[in-house]
Amino acid sequence: MKKKIRRWIGFIICFVLLFSLPESSRINVYAAGTETTAKKAPATPLEKNGRLKVKGANLVNSKGKTVILKGVSTHGINWFPQYVNKSAFQTLRDQWGVSCIRLAMYTEEYNGYCSGGNQNELKKLINNGVKYATELGMYVIIDWHILSDGNPKKNQKKAISFFKEMAKKYRNHKNVFYEICNEPNGNVSWSEIRSYALSVIKTIRKYDKNNIILIGTPTWSQDVDVAAQNPIKGYTNLMYTFHFYAATHKDSLRNKLQAAVKKGLPVYVSEFGISECSGNGNIDEKEGNKWISFLKKNKISYTCWSLSNKDESCSLLRSSCKRTGKFKSSDLSKAGKWYKAIK
Ligand code: IDC
Numbered sequence: 001m002k003k004k005i006r007r008w009i010g011f012i013i014c015f016v017l018l019f020s021l022p023e024s025s026r027i028n029v030y031a032a033g034t035e036t037t038a039k040k041a042p043a044t045p046l047e048k049n050g051r052l053k054v055k056g057a058n059l060v061n062s063k064g065k066t067v068i069l070k071g072v073s074t075h076g077i078n079w080f081p082q083y084v085n086k087s088a089f090q091t092l093r094d095q096w097g098v099s100c101i102r103l104a105m106y107t108e109e110y111n112g113y114c115s116g117g118n119q120n121e122l123k124k125l126i127n128n129g130v131k132y133a134t135e136l137g138m139y140v141i142i143d144w145h146i147l148s149d150g151n152p153k154k155n156q157k158k159a160i161s162f163f164k165e166m167a168k169k170y171r172n173h174k175n176v177f178y179e180i181c182n183e184p185n186g187n188v189s190w191s192e193i194r195s196y197a198l199s200v201i202k203t204i205r206k207y208d209k210n211n212i213i214l215i216g217t218p219t220w221s222q223d224v225d226v227a228a229q230n231p232i233k234g235y236t237n238l239m240y241t242f243h244f245y246a247a248t249h250k251d252s253l254r255n256k257l258q259a260a261v262k263k264g265l266p267v268y269v270s271e272f273g274i275s276e277c278s279g280n281g282n283i284d285e286k287e288g289n290k291w292i293s294f295l296k297k298n299k300i301s302y303t304c305w306s307l308s309n310k311d312e313s314c315s316l317l318r319s320s321c322k323r324t325g326k327f328k329s330s331d332l333s334k335a336g337k338w339y340k341a342i343k
Contacts, residue, residue: 044137045069045099051174052139054237056214057266058299069139070342071100071303072316075273076145077125078111080308084125086132087325088307089164093136095327096340100139102270102303103129104182107158108149114158123165136177141214141270141303142166143179150186152196152216159196159201167207178204179270181216183243190218190226201235212237214268220277222253224260224267231265239268242300245277245290245314247284252296261298269295269302274335275314279305283313283334292342304339 015207032164050062058066069278072092074083076147084103103126105113113122133140144159146152152159163178180200180202186191197215204213213235217227221243242257260267274288275281295302304316311319323331332340 004139007299010013016115028053035304036270042339045093045139046134046137046175048153051210053210054239054266057261057264057296059212059239059266059301061269063109067301069100069301069303070096070098070298071102071139071270071301072096072098072307072339073102073141073143073303073305074104074129075306075308075315076104076109077114077129078106078109078113078117079124080310081125082112083307084129084132085325086135088327089132089136089138092307093138097343098138099288100141100177100301100303101129101133102141102143102179104143104145104306106145106147107155109147111163112145114149114155126166129171130173130176130253134173137175139175139177140178141179142195143171143182143270145182146216147183147185150184151188152181152184152193156196156199159200163200164203164207167204167211170211171208173211177212177214178208179214179216179241180204182241182271183220183222184216184218188218189228190230193218194227194232195231201238203260205235210237210327214239214270216241219272222249222256222266225263228260228263239266241270242267243269243271245279246274246287247282248277249340250287250290257294257298261300267298267300269300271303271305273305273314274338275312279314280312283338285334285338288338 049067050058052061061067074245077084089101091278108115111117113119130140149155201213217223219241221241224240224242227240244253274283305314308315309317309319309321315333317331318333321331
């Protein structure tokens with residue numbers, strides 16, 4: 001009889017001990033021998049860094065650590081919609097170390113958002129692009145790609161209603177950037193761009209208090225030194241864009257960037273190439289390396305133009321490449337091979 005009682009007590013103790021273990025180890029106990037050897041996927045850029053914000057001149061992650069995003073820009077999504085796909089973005093993330101995709105939506109070039117393009121189709125592409133990037137844990141820039149419309153005020157009303165829609169939709173996303181005017185150019189001053197930016201920012205911030213807003217600067221987003229003299233006040237999470245093309249732009253343009261950095265302006269290189277500024281002509285890898293080391297030294301994020309197979313030297317893919325994702329080495333242009341190797 002005593003033996004029986006002891007056995008029961010022993011049984012109850014075992015039972016209590018087993019269920020006092022944390023659930024994870026309990027499962028191991030039950031599943032011993034059935035464990036798989038599958039490795040956990042590495043953390044995505046978004047899992048690693050969370051919501052980014054602007055601190056001083058830098059982009060910092062949710063733990064306050066400075067981050068530099070390596071990005072790729074699409075070509076105009078109105079012309080090359082086929083590259084807005086998850087496989088392309090995933091290849092860039094996993095094989096190129098890219099953490100940010102820029103979705104370039106021309107406003108006034110042929111079939112642009114404000115020049116006869118199908119606005120619903122264009123927004124669908126933006127929404128799909130944001131969705132793929134989000135699923136892959138990547139950051140994503142929604143780029144209002146002004147170019148021949150030099151002065152952003154020209155389409156200000158349309159910009160405001162577009163960004164109102166985007167800000168309402170993406171207020172809870174942690175990975176979205178709004179780039180409100182790609183490259184102001186022609187006869188447009190910083191004070192005009194500043195006043196455009198203030199109206200768009202005011203609209204965005206009504207709905208989205210956090211996501212970072214990128215602001216273009218005069219002369220095709222080169223005059224960050226001018227913007228640095230009178231930056232926008234009263235809002236957080238703003239950055240100013242600086243663009244360069246390495247076969248054209250060298251020390252004298254770097255000096256302008258240096259001046260802005262010295263003033264503490266938060267700068268984001270939302271577009272650059274190593275071709276000439278026409279997007280074609282020579283490729284200058286050496287100058288490209290100089291630029292990248294300058295950007296790294298100053299903790300500035302950068303985005304390379306462009307993910308397409310257009311027959312021009314800034315394209316990251318060869319014109320013979322028909323693939324729209326899972327790019328192989330033989331699919332890459334000179335610029336593509338160079339950029340893939342940038343760590
Ligand atoms: C270029 C494209 C080219 C296209 C042209 C449209 O590479 O295929 O025909 O735009 O006008 C920029 C612009 C970007 C340009 C790029 C290269 O932001 O739209 O793309 N560039 O010229 N600024 C400096 C260079």
